[in-house]
Amino acid sequence: MANMNIYELKEKKPYLDYLRLDKLPHIWCPGCGHGIVMKALIEAFYNLKLDKNKLSVVSGIGCSSRLPGYIDANTLHTTHGRALAFATGVKLANPELTVVTVTGDGDCAAIGGNHWIHAARRNIDITVILMNNNIYGMTGGQASPTTPEGAIATTAPYGSIEPNFDTCELAKAAGASFVARTTVYHYKQLIDLIEKGIKHKGLSFIEVISPCPIHYGRKNKLGLKGLYDYLKTNFIPIKAWDKLPEEKKAGKFPIGLLYHDDSREEYCEKYEKLIEKLSQN
Amino acid sequence: MGKVYLEFGNHACAKAAIRAGCRFYAGYPITPSSEIAEKMAELLPKVGGKFIQMEDEIGSMAAAIGASLAGLKSMTATSGPGFSLKQENLGYAYMTETPVVVVNVQRQGPSTGLPTQPAQGDVMQSRWGTHGDYQAIVFSPSSVQEVYEETIRAFNWAERLRQPVILLIDETIGHMRERLAEPENVEIWNRKKPSLPPEKHLAYKPEEDDVPAIPNFGEGYRFHVTGLHHGYDGFPTTDPKLVQEFMERIQRKVLRHKDELLKYEEYMLDDADILIVAYGSVARSAKYAIKEARKKGIKVGLFRPITLWPSPEEKIYELAKNMKCVLVPEMNMGQYVLEVERAVKGASEVHRINKACGELIYPDEILRFLDKFSPLTV
Numbered sequence: 001m002a003n004m005n006i007y008e009l010k011e012k013k014p015y016l017d018y019l020r021l022d023k024l025p026h027i028w029c030p031g032c033g034h035g036i037v038m039k040a041l042i043e044a045f046y047n048l049k050l051d052k053n054k055l056s057v058v059s060g061i062g063c064s065s066r067l068p069g070y071i072d073a074n075t076l077h078t079t080h081g082r083a084l085a086f087a088t089g090v091k092l093a094n095p096e097l098t099v100v101t102v103t104g105d106g107d108c109a110a111i112g113g114n115h116w117i118h119a120a121r122r123n124i125d126i127t128v129i130l131m132n133n134n135i136y137g138m139t140g141g142q143a144s145p146t147t148p149e150g151a152i153a154t155t156a157p158y159g160s161i162e163p164n165f166d167t168c169e170l171a172k173a174a175g176a177s178f179v180a181r182t183t184v185y186h187y188k189q190l191i192d193l194i195e196k197g198i199k200h201k202g203l204s205f206i207e208v209i210s211p212c213p214i215h216y217g218r219k220n221k222l223g224l225k226g227l228y229d230y231l232k233t234n235f236i237p238i239k240a241w242d243k244l245p246e247e248k249k250a251g252k253f254p255i256g257l258l259y260h261d262d263s264r265e266e267y268c269e270k271y272e273k274l275i276e277k278l279s280q281n
Numbered sequence: 282m283g284k285v286y287l288e289f290g291n292h293a294c295a296k297a298a299i300r301a302g303c304r305f306y307a308g309y310p311i312t313p314s315s316e317i318a319e320k321m322a323e324l325l326p327k328v329g330g331k332f333i334q335m336e337d338e339i340g341s342m343a344a345a346i347g348a349s350l351a352g353l354k355s356m357t358a359t360s361g362p363g364f365s366l367k368q369e370n371l372g373y374a375y376m377t378e379t380p381v382v383v384v385n386v387q388r389q390g391p392s393t394g395l396p397t398q399p400a401q402g403d404v405m406q407s408r409w410g411t412h413g414d415y416q417a418i419v420f421s422p423s424s425v426q427e428v429y430e431e432t433i434r435a436f437n438w439a440e441r442l443r444q445p446v447i448l449l450i451d452e453t454i455g456h457m458r459e460r461l462a463e464p465e466n467v468e469i470w471n472r473k474k475p476s477l478p479p480e481k482h483l484a485y486k487p488e489e490d491d492v493p494a495i496p497n498f499g500e501g502y503r504f505h506v507t508g509l510h511h512g513y514d515g516f517p518t519t520d521p522k523l524v525q526e527f528m529e530r531i532q533r534k535v536l537r538h539k540d541e542l543l544k545y546e547e548y549m550l551d552d553a554d555i556l557i558v559a560y561g562s563v564a565r566s567a568k569y570a571i572k573e574a575r576k577k578g579i580k581v582g583l584f585r586p587i588t589l590w591p592s593p594e595e596k597i598y599e600l601a602k603n604m605k606c607v608l609v610p611e612m613n614m615g616q617y618v619l620e621v622e623r624a625v626k627g628a629s630e631v632h633r634i635n636k637a638c639g640e641l642i643y644p645d646e647i648l649r650f651l652d653k654f655s656p657l658t659v
């Protein structure tokens with residue numbers, strides 16, 4: 001297996017068909033969670049038997065946002081923070097396309113925050129995968145809106161004094177009709193949630209904790225094992241979470257499908273109905 | 282001739298966009314451009330197109346580009362502060378060679394400035410607003426009729442050369458009601474389609490005319506679009522040779538069509554020894570002033586560029602070299618005059634009238650300058 005070339009591997013792992021194998025190796029550092037997210041994503045695409053010609057993967061700027069370049073689809077690597085605004089144009093112009101955006105915590109929750117909450121409010125049929133590493137990876141470890149208070153970043157050398165966002169709460173409050181959280185440690189769940197998110201009609205928001213050992217891990221002296229152990233111990237399946245006494249919830253997060261509402265109408269469908277109505281007059 | 286009626290400038294823009302085949306509009310309200318969005322919101326769904334009011338101008342520019350990549354002719358309109366917000370993604374459209382029409386109904390600035398009053402302060406921004414090197418294509422109509430015609434021309438060139446085309450409309454023109462004669466027939470250009478099958482096609486490989494046949498998303502050509510420098514396959518590259526080649530090509534694809542792109546009006550220039558260069562609403566005052574000046578024996582004429590960028594520099598030089606002087610009145614503190622001075626290359630004296638207080642430049646103000654050349658007053 002070790003010597004097996006990736007093209008041969010494709011026979012055993014048919015989901016690799018969703019990758020542009022000639023664009024590998026990818027840019028991510030050893031130990032980075034982003035590659036795990038990509039693998040889960042293509043497995044989900046494969047399980048859903050998505051037509052690659054009708055699939056568009058859109059991103060902003062950051063390490064996470066380099067992901068679309070490796071996917072064999074209609075891929076769009078845009079400007080920092082704007083993935084969802086570009087994706088809104090793509091989806092509304094051609095609602096036949098399955099549109100997935102991949103984004104980082106800086107990309108989505110800082111510079112792109114406005115596009116994010118408004119895409120959620122419109123409930124447009126886009127699946128948003130936020131690859132949260134609690135830091136700006138690409139630019140060298142600056143603090144992001146999800147950097148926990150007290151954590152060290154290059155722009156918070158004495159520990160961040162800012163409170164951080166709970167992105168799932170925010171997405172839900174903004175109107176996303178499907179909200180989930182998981183981590184790259186919970187790999188099977190990750191695939192499952194991406195599949196469910198894509199199938200859901202409306203805006204699906206999935207936060208995936210995806211560690212950055214190079215910046216977040218190093219600055220905070222967590223080590224690779226520490227980073228992944230943290231995912232194992234601090235992220236609690238929603239059923240167990242609901243039974244957890246309040247005093248045990250501090251520093252921990254629920255994972256799984258946190259919220260969904262299938263009754264809300266999707267944006268592009270509403271628009272098509274409007275066109276239909278006007279054409280009858 | 283088609284329908285003839287009284288029309289509002291901004292509405293003429295929206296109607297012409299639909300006529301040109303525009304089927305997607307994304308925008309954010311801002312005076313004095315909002316009526317374009319309002320008209321598009323009304324008209325687009327009636328023709329099966331899509332309108333969306335985005336959360337800001339950054340998002341509007343982004344959505345318009347996304348829709349264009351998905352195959353629809355698309356447009357956004359804005360003013361002053363909104364035009365500033367669009368700049369980063371405007372650069373993305375130059376880089377990714379995405380057709381899109383961007384309308385800027387100019388208002389007085391900088392900053393919030395005078396939101397409801399006219400200015401021509403964005404002439405240089407329309408040329409150099411986003412970072413890096415590119416060739417802007419900018420049209421400046423002078424009447425409601427021309428708003429209609431130039432909007433169609435903007436779509437045609439955006440599609441043909443695969444890049445943004447900017448329509449700079451003065452507030453005065455956007456908010457003016459005037460006679461509009463809709464042309465019976467208009468020529469419509471569409472973006473070219475790839476001639477090779479997906480497995481052989483390279484999305485960013487330029488063709489003979491320096492323009493690549495970039496497919497639309499969803500049509501079976503799976504390819505990558507990025508604002509990073511990219512090779513013929515669309516994937517990131519830092520190869521200096523490829524980057525330099527790209528940079529030269531995106532200038533060349535515009536400049537090689539310059540003769541076709543340039544549009545201007547020459548008014549009473551045959552015997553003129555004084556040249557006025559004016560565009561947009563100021564050209565209207567200039568014409569009035571010229572008529573009055575000629576009554577006093579002053580031989581003055583007007584060169585009115587409709588295509589501001591690429592600039593008609595050779596034409597300006599040819600005209601200016603035989604003139605006593607050149608006058609550039611503008612509703613700004615001196616912008617296009619810099620281009621005129623560059624074009625004239627010292628062959629004639631270049632004078633300016635600059636007004637940026639929210640008032641129009643009145644014919645009298647131009648006349649006052651011209652008066653000193655009157656043979657009757659010597």
Ligand SMILES: Cc1ncc(C[n+]2csc(CCOP(=O)(O)OP(=O)(O)O)c2C)c(N)n1
Pocket residue numbers: 061062063064065080103104105106107108131133135136137138139144212
């Ligand atoms: C307008 C703009 N501002 C700043 C940057 C610089 N920049 C590039 S990536 C990045 C942060 C990326 O962080 P995140 O979104 O969390 O993704 P990660 O790299 O951690 O995956 C920044 C600030 C940029 N490219 N564009």
Ligand code: SF4
Pocket residue numbers: 027028029031032033034063064133137138211212213214215
């Ligand atoms: S810097 Fe961090 S986020 Fe970026 S690739 Fe490396 S580990 Fe991953």
